[in-house]
Amino acid sequence: MLIFSRFKNCFKFPFKIVRTFASQTDDGLLKTPLYDLHLSHGATMVPYAGHSMPMTYAEQSHIESHNWVRQSVGIFDVSHMCQHVFAGQNATKFLEQITPSDLIELEPSRWKLSALMLRTGGILGDTIIAKLGQDGYYIVTNAACKDRDLTFLRFLLESLPGSVDNEVLAGWGLISVQGPKAAILLAKLTDDNLSNLKFGRTAFANFGGNSHFVSRSGYTGEDRFEISLPPAHTLHFTEQLLNRVPVTRLIGLAARNSFRLEAGLCLYGNDIDETTTPVDASLRFIVGKRRLAESGFNGFDTPASTGRREKDGKTEIGRITSGCPSPTLGYNIAMGYVSAINNSDKKKLSSGDNVLIEIRDVKRPAKITKMPFVKPKYYR
The missing domain is CATH 3.30.1360.120 (Probable tRNA modification gtpase trme; domain 1)
Structure with a gap:
């Protein structure tokens, strides 16, 4: 059946x-x-x-x-x-x-x-x-x-x-x-x-x-x-x-x-x-x-x-898992894991903080933000 x-x-x-x-x-x-x-x-x-x-x-x-x-x-x-x-x-x-x-x-x-x-x-x-x-x-x-x-x-x-x-x-x-x-x-x-x-x-x-x-x-x-x-x-x-x-x-x-x-x-x-x-x-x-x-x-x-790991003697505060240019927003967005604490100065990291992302050995500026990046339009 x-x-x-x-x-x-x-x-x-x-x-x-x-x-x-x-x-x-x-x-x-x-x-x-x-x-x-x-x-x-x-x-x-x-x-x-x-x-x-x-x-x-x-x-x-x-x-x-x-x-x-x-x-x-x-x-x-x-x-x-x-x-x-x-x-x-x-x-x-x-x-x-x-x-x-x-x-x-x-x-x-x-x-x-x-x-x-x-x-x-x-x-x-x-x-x-x-x-x-x-x-x-x-x-x-x-x-x-x-x-x-x-x-x-x-x-x-x-x-x-x-x-x-x-x-x-x-x-x-x-x-x-x-x-x-x-x-x-x-x-x-x-x-x-x-x-x-x-x-x-x-x-x-x-x-x-x-x-x-x-x-x-x-x-x-x-x-x-x-x-x-x-x-x-x-x-x-x-x-x-x-x-x-x-x-x-x-x-x-x-x-x-x-x-x-x-x-x-x-x-x-x-x-x-x-x-x-x-x-x-x-x-x-x-x-x-x-x-x-x-x-x-x-x-x-x-x-x-913990979200932290060692790499080449340095402690990363996070890692990017996926990213792309956002057609809706007109700039790059990425998803990843960020530790709650920056080991270098013990400062608590939160939304709005500026960080550096290393991409192919080049450090680029980024900002921690809450998701979603674009507000959903669900029919409720």
């Missing part, structure tokens, strides 16, 4: 899973369901997380793509992410073991940001968890370490035989529609009232007679809808979006990265990894109050690191 079908009574529209596996390019990279569409729009394809993904598109620079989404609406193909459904009487217990989130407190039809935690306290990968019903969850895990995450999950699932079911939606599409006109665009394809779907909520919505799982979030800092689609529906759905007014464009990885930096969001492998705790990464908010009091999740007793 397919897992999603167990929750059809929780929503207005039933949902059915079709098992399909992604095809590959000649060099062994996986294709998303929109691979041919990307090529037809002149995409520059690059290897990313084991997939062939669009970086930019013909006659559309990175900056133009970025600004377009800020002003209108764009479509991001994020089908390289790994989509799961977990269900069963011990599904909540299992997920609370490997994440610090309070999933009992999480209401059905809501989602939250979380992380897969190692027993060492490090982050195996960031994740989104949406509650479908009493014992059912839709989860999106990181693409960059998909095989490792799956091995981790399967190993732990074996310790609870028969009590937790896991369905991986292999080959499914995941389309992100983002920008201030995103809601206007999607409203043209559904009779459902998406204005009731606020930030942090999920629903099944009817698009042309087909029911699709939709969440409202904001990886760019702009209004964002994410739609999970069976492989057979992904291309047609996306083409419908492209052929509607307001005019939309396909947007590649280059703009996706500059958006997430402006929003102050971590990229796994750059800003967070197995050596990083949620406290290190200023992600304490993903740890539920009840979970912190009761403990019991992987890594709950691991202290945060």
Whole structure:
């Protein structure tokens, strides 16, 4: 029995899973369901997380793509992410073991940001968890370490035989529609009232007679809808979006990265990894109050690191983990880790302080600032 079908009574529209596996390019990279569409729009394809993904598109620079989404609406193909459904009487217990989130407190039809935690306290990968019903969850895990995450999950699932079911939606599409006109665009394809779907909520919505799982979030800092689609529906759905007014464009990885930096969001492998705790990464908010009091999740007793390290006889006060020119702000921005104390004069460092960043042996002036760099515009 397919897992999603167990929750059809929780929503207005039933949902059915079709098992399909992604095809590959000649060099062994996986294709998303929109691979041919990307090529037809002149995409520059690059290897990313084991997939062939669009970086930019013909006659559309990175900056133009970025600004377009800020002003209108764009479509991001994020089908390289790994989509799961977990269900069963011990599904909540299992997920609370490997994440610090309070999933009992999480209401059905809501989602939250979380992380897969190692027993060492490090982050195996960031994740989104949406509650479908009493014992059912839709989860999106990181693409960059998909095989490792799956091995981790399967190993732990074996310790609870028969009590937790896991369905991986292999080959499914995941389309992100983002920008201030995103809601206007999607409203043209559904009779459902998406204005009731606020930030942090999920629903099944009817698009042309087909029911699709939709969440409202904001990886760019702009209004964002994410739609999970069976492989057979992904291309047609996306083409419908492209052929509607307001005019939309396909947007590649280059703009996706500059958006997430402006929003102050971590990229796994750059800003967070197995050596990083949620406290290190200023992600304490993903740890539920009840979970912190009761403990019991992987890594709950691991202290945060100091953020300082020795290099060539000097003590660094921090390190940059990712950075880029900000198209919205017009200057360079970067994310990194800065120690609370400058060892040279014992001065406490805080937002607004000036520092030097060493880039290729050249010291450049910078200022510590709070994130996000660009104020988000979520629909609440």
